[in-house]
Amino acid sequence: MYFKLNILFLLLKLVKITPISSIQKNKNINLIVEGIKDKKGSDITIIDFDNILNSPCSFFIICSANSPTQINAISTSIEKILFEKMNLKLWKDEGKNTNWRLLDYFDIVIHIFHKETRQKYKLEELWGDGKTINY
Numbered sequence: 001m002y003f004k005l006n007i008l009f010l011l012l013k014l015v016k017i018t019p020i021s022s023i024q025k026n027k028n029i030n031l032i033v034e035g036i037k038d039k040k041g042s043d044i045t046i047i048d049f050d051n052i053l054n055s056p057c058s059f060f061i062i063c064s065a066n067s068p069t070q071i072n073a074i075s076t077s078i079e080k081i082l083f084e085k086m087n088l089k090l091w092k093d094e095g096k097n098t099n100w101r102l103l104d105y106f107d108i109v110i111h112i113f114h115k116e117t118r119q120k121y122k123l124e125e126l127w128g129d130g131k132t133i134n135y
Contacts, residue, residue, distance in 0.1 A: 028108060029059065031085055033135055035078035036063045039070060041112065044135035047127050058107040060130070062123055064115045071101045071112045078103060078110060 029046060036044055041063040049055035065071045075093075082088040082105070092104035099114035100121070111123060124132060 028082060028086060028088065028105070029061065031081050032061050032078050032108070032110060035081040036061075036074055036112075038081075039065075039074045039077045041065055041070070041074045043115075043118070045124055046133040046135070047124065047130035048133065049127070049130045051131075052129055055130070057104075057109045060109050060111060060123065060127060062111045062113065062118070064113050064118050066115065068097055068099060068114065071099070071114065072097065074112050075101050075103060075110075 033044055033046075043062075043064040045060075045062045047060040047062070048058070049060070050058050063074065065074055075096075079090055082090075088105060090103055091106050092102070094102040094104075099117040101112040103110040103112070113121070
């Protein structure tokens with residue numbers, strides 16, 4: 001286990017990614033919610049994984065949109081606001097021009113769903129062990 005953690009931290013240094021502190025997480029979450037609301041995203045849910053062993057990240061932020069165009073607008077809004085205000089760059093971006101867009105900021109993962117797609121996959125139920133906060 002110790003060896004695996006050392007390798008992980010070495011890899012993080014090589015790609016110049018640093019984990020976000022808990023104080024920054026709250027600022028980043030507020031900025032993400034602001035970016036979602038700016039583009040009329042709805043049903044915003046935050047799942048806190050901080051106290052769950054082997055979780056994929058510290059937070060999921062899930063929201064709904066009415067069309068792939070709105071999904072892309074929300075994504076662009078989040079990327080822009082996090083870069084301009086926190087100089088935070090996106091680590092991974094999946095699902096451009098689809099009904100499910102995923103933005104990975106290493107320990108905060110944002111899922112932007114078309115409403116029907118969100119009902120189909122039900123991530124809130126899948127990750128029900130996390131603490132859920134609705135906006």
